[in-house]
Amino acid sequence: MGKTYRQINIDEYINYERFYSKYLKNMKRTGTDKISAQCPFHDDQHPSFWFNINNGCWKCEAGCGSGNAVTFLARVEKISQKEAYKILLKEAGLFEEDKKKGKKMKYTLENYSKEEKLPIEFLTNVCNLKQEDYHKRFVSIYYKDEKGNTAAIRKRHHPQNKKRFS
Ligand SMILES: [Zn+2]
Known part of the structure; x- marks a missing residue:
């Protein structure tokens, strides 16, 4: 309890x-x-x-x-x-x-995995998602071009965060 x-x-x-x-x-x-x-x-x-x-x-x-x-x-x-x-x-x-407040703002790969109903291994290996933020406030999503170079990085925050993406 x-x-x-x-x-x-x-x-x-x-x-x-x-x-x-x-x-x-x-x-x-x-x-x-x-x-x-x-x-x-x-x-x-x-x-x-x-x-x-x-x-x-x-x-x-x-x-x-x-x-x-x-x-x-x-x-x-x-x-x-x-x-x-x-x-x-x-x-x-x-x-x-x-x-x-501290808890609410946290957003981890586990959260993302549950939300998108995708396994963590798939997210990290295939979708290039990384948990780079030490405080676990966001998940980084790497967008790669055909040559495998990083074209863009998007940060996914907690759904209740004012800023969902950055
Ligand atoms: Zn007194």
Whole structure:
């Protein structure tokens, strides 16, 4: 069964100590899973703020409130929680759109073979198709003249790519 990203616990992928260190001053470990620091939301003379390194939840004991890494980031960067969540997904290396984009644009000899219902050996040996692109974004099709010289090279991209051929 394939896991969807929504079922993944983002906490397992984020180093909250590193994440919070970008925004907090005077960070100090105060327990096995707690770090205290000066609160970024008020003029803090004491380390009134703390967060849990395992789940990213935070609280300001001086009354600024409490929350998780998403609400913290939204508040400190003055962005929406939706935007903050996206940034955290990126931090965790789980940003869905980036992953999908990368996959969508790939176009390999295997794809071509399936699409045209022709075996790969036939495509490479008879039709002069090559997978030259290291990132596998397109397949090169070599057009030869009667003498066997390359007359033209056409690049076939993924069907969903704006540019189908080049
Ligand atoms: Zn505070």
